[in-house]
Amino acid sequence: MAQASLKTRPAGAGGAAGPRREVTAEGRAARRRTRTATWVMVALFAALGLVVLVPFWAIFVATFQDGNMIVRYGLNLGIDLSQASFDNYVMLFTDSGSYFRWFLNSTAVTVVQVVLTLAVSSFVAYGFAMYEFRFKNSLFVCVLLLMSVPFEMLMLPLYIQINDMHLQDTYLAVILPFLAHAVTIMFFRQYLRGIPKEIVEAGRIDGVTEYGIFFRLVLPIAKPAFAAMAILNAMASWNNFLWPLLALRSPQNYTLPIGLNTLLTPYGNNYELLIVGSFFSMIPIFVLFLAFQKFFIEGMTAGAVKG
Amino acid sequence: MTVLVGRRPDRKGFGVKRVLYSPKVAPYVFVLPFVLTLAIFWVSPLIKSGIMSGQKILPGQVDNIGLANFERILGDRIFYLALGNSVKYMIYTLLLLIPIPLLLAVLINSKLGSDRFKGLFKSILFIPALTSVVVAGVIFRLIFSESDSALMNQVIGIFGAEPIKWLKNGTTGFLALLTVASWRWTGVNILYFLAGLQAIPNDYYEAASLDGASSWQKFWHVTVPSIKPTIVFVLTISVYGGLAMFMESFMLWAGNNSPQNIGLTIVGYLYRQGIEKNDLGYASAVGVVLLVLVLAINIPQLIATGTFKKEER
Numbered sequence: 001m002a003q004a005s006l007k008t009r010p011a012g013a014g015g016a017a018g019p020r021r022e023v024t025a026e027g028r029a030a031r032r033r034t035r036t037a038t039w040v041m042v043a044l045f046a047a048l049g050l051v052v053l054v055p056f057w058a059i060f061v062a063t064f065q066d067g068n069m070i071v072r073y074g075l076n077l078g079i080d081l082s083q084a085s086f087d088n089y090v091m092l093f094t095d096s097g098s099y100f101r102w103f104l105n106s107t108a109v110t111v112v113q114v115v116l117t118l119a120v121s122s123f124v125a126y127g128f129a130m131y132e133f134r135f136k137n138s139l140f141v142c143v144l145l146l147m148s149v150p151f152e153m154l155m156l157p158l159y160i161q162i163n164d165m166h167l168q169d170t171y172l173a174v175i176l177p178f179l180a181h182a183v184t185i186m187f188f189r190q191y192l193r194g195i196p197k198e199i200v201e202a203g204r205i206d207g208v209t210e211y212g213i214f215f216r217l218v219l220p221i222a223k224p225a226f227a228a229m230a231i232l233n234a235m236a237s238w239n240n241f242l243w244p245l246l247a248l249r250s251p252q253n254y255t256l257p258i259g260l261n262t263l264l265t266p267y268g269n270n271y272e273l274l275i276v277g278s279f280f281s282m283i284p285i286f287v288l289f290l291a292f293q294k295f296f297i298e299g300m301t302a303g304a305v306k307g
Numbered sequence: 308m309t310v311l312v313g314r315r316p317d318r319k320g321f322g323v324k325r326v327l328y329s330p331k332v333a334p335y336v337f338v339l340p341f342v343l344t345l346a347i348f349w350v351s352p353l354i355k356s357g358i359m360s361g362q363k364i365l366p367g368q369v370d371n372i373g374l375a376n377f378e379r380i381l382g383d384r385i386f387y388l389a390l391g392n393s394v395k396y397m398i399y400t401l402l403l404l405i406p407i408p409l410l411l412a413v414l415i416n417s418k419l420g421s422d423r424f425k426g427l428f429k430s431i432l433f434i435p436a437l438t439s440v441v442v443a444g445v446i447f448r449l450i451f452s453e454s455d456s457a458l459m460n461q462v463i464g465i466f467g468a469e470p471i472k473w474l475k476n477g478t479t480g481f482l483a484l485l486t487v488a489s490w491r492w493t494g495v496n497i498l499y500f501l502a503g504l505q506a507i508p509n510d511y512y513e514a515a516s517l518d519g520a521s522s523w524q525k526f527w528h529v530t531v532p533s534i535k536p537t538i539v540f541v542l543t544i545s546v547y548g549g550l551a552m553f554m555e556s557f558m559l560w561a562g563n564n565s566p567q568n569i570g571l572t573i574v575g576y577l578y579r580q581g582i583e584k585n586d587l588g589y590a591s592a593v594g595v596v597l598l599v600l601v602l603a604i605n606i607p608q609l610i611a612t613g614t615f616k617k618e619e620r
Contacts, residue, residue, distance in 0.1 A: 075449040142341075157353050264444075265561065
């Protein structure tokens with residue numbers, strides 16, 4: 001079954017279709033080895049794939065159970081149908097409490113952050129991609145350093161700075177430091193460098209301003225880069241935890257991950273919300289993934305050195 | 308921003324506008340947002356933090372104490388414990404998250420099996436990377452729960468083992484941390500390696516076949532050298548990721564306090580001193596040490612891989 005859709009020579013396929021070849025004992029042995037190897041691989045992949053999905057199944061079945069019991073007795077794969085109900089989901093959608101407030105906060109932060117980050121970072125990247133100017137190299141080294149030094153190592157100085165600027169507990173503090181986002185700048189720069197310089201020159205001859213060239217001639221060509229970066233930034237922003245945890249204080253400002261985290265206290269009284277809320281918070285990103293898988297993969301591997 | 312999209316650049320108008328629109332000045336306008344961000348949010352805080360590392364900061368009172376904070380680090384047993392945990396975690400993640408994803412990527416890239424099946428496998432392994440560390444932490448905290456009906460205890464129960472208090476013991480706690488890391492990042496590293504593998508020209512393998520090379524020889528003498536840049540890249544991000552790990556531990560132990568600090572990492576220690584204890588002077592000193600540590604790995608690595616040079620083209 002596996003061989004049918006192979007693009008390259010099907011090593012183990014039945015000989016009828018292919019050109020006639022002498023069937024030697026050696027060839028038959030090689031074919032048998034390939035077939036065994038294929039089955040071993042299929043079995044390995046199937047097993048690994050199932051193991052990877054197990055945690056999702058475990059939290060999925062838990063959303064139908066009593067949250068307090070789950071937190072006390074842990075997650076497993078079984079579901080006690082006599083206890084199962086949709087109560088948790090009903091609560092999630094009808095509860096006047098915090099969950100939907102957090103959900104809306106997260107959505108707003110994500111949308112604003114993605115739009116502004118793409119606008120600012122592509123603008124900066126164009127400067128690096130298309131011009132020669134003094135300090136370009138030193139500035140670019142700063143982009144590289146900012147890209148590779150883990151944020152965790154820089155979080156405390158930034159935290160102190162935000163407090164000094166009296167921006168604590170605002171979304172400005174969450175978003176502003178990352179608008180000129182190093183990884184996004186790198187990706188756009190790489191992409192924009194591939195755009196022929198003739199377009200820019202032609203624009204200049206036609207009397208378009210430097211900024212007009214960027215906005216009207218180059219941006220429309222760069223749409224695929226925007227798609228990949230929009231997806232990557234949306235996921236990062238939706239899942240962002242550490243910095244919002246430091247920057248935000250009041251529960252009504254929490255984003256989803258911060259809110260869910262506060263439910264995970266040893267003496268919590270809202271474990272139903274923790275379980276069903278955690279599960280439900282994954283859904284928007286999963287939907288994006290199913291719709292735009294290609295862009296996820298492009299964005300994720302963008303940082304890797306091209307072989 | 309549309310204001311900037313003027314149509315008549317040659318027209319003699321306001322001086323400022325003319326300067327802003329000149330091709331000599333435009334690049335600086337383009338990179339200005341980055342320069343401002345860099346200055347306001349990264350460089351100036353770092354300088355401030357450097358100054359604070361030489362101070363004792365109490366509410367309403369700041370004393371310059373020279374290098375006393377750094378001396379305190381040298382004698383700080385908990386700092387060493389945290390550093391040890393981070394280094395240990397980094398080494399184990401390197402051992403798990405480089406060879407295994409590489410092997411899986413080679414299998415996916417091979418001629419065995421159908422592309423559709425392998426594509427599905429690739430997508431499934433990538434899915435955990437979509438989860439936030441909070442959700443992953445909640446799930447695995449409850450899978451590694453100490454109750455005998457929790458999943459991990461059920462699994463070891465199949466082999467007749469007694470239930471374990473996973474998160475109360477150093478070794479098993481680490482196992483839980485590594486499980487979360489492997490679960491979330493194996494698929495991503497596979498994608499990195501696949502990107503490298505797909506760039507290898509097929510001729511290389513055909514030439515090796517003509518020379519009578521076995522699959523294993525091809526792997527060592529063709530595949531590995533060809534994807535060295537990818538391996539170095541994954542190695543680098545794994546080193547940083549490993550040393551900077553904090554959130555996974557924070558979620559697994561529902562906070563920064565694990566029993567006997569078995570899950571405490573250097574960033575966790577920074578968080579404890581700076582955010583939880585608000586000892587900003589000492590925390591800044593810890594931060595400076597960490598940053599020097601990371602740059603000490605970072606800069607030689609960037610130079611060695613030619614990143615600086617390549618980009619100057």
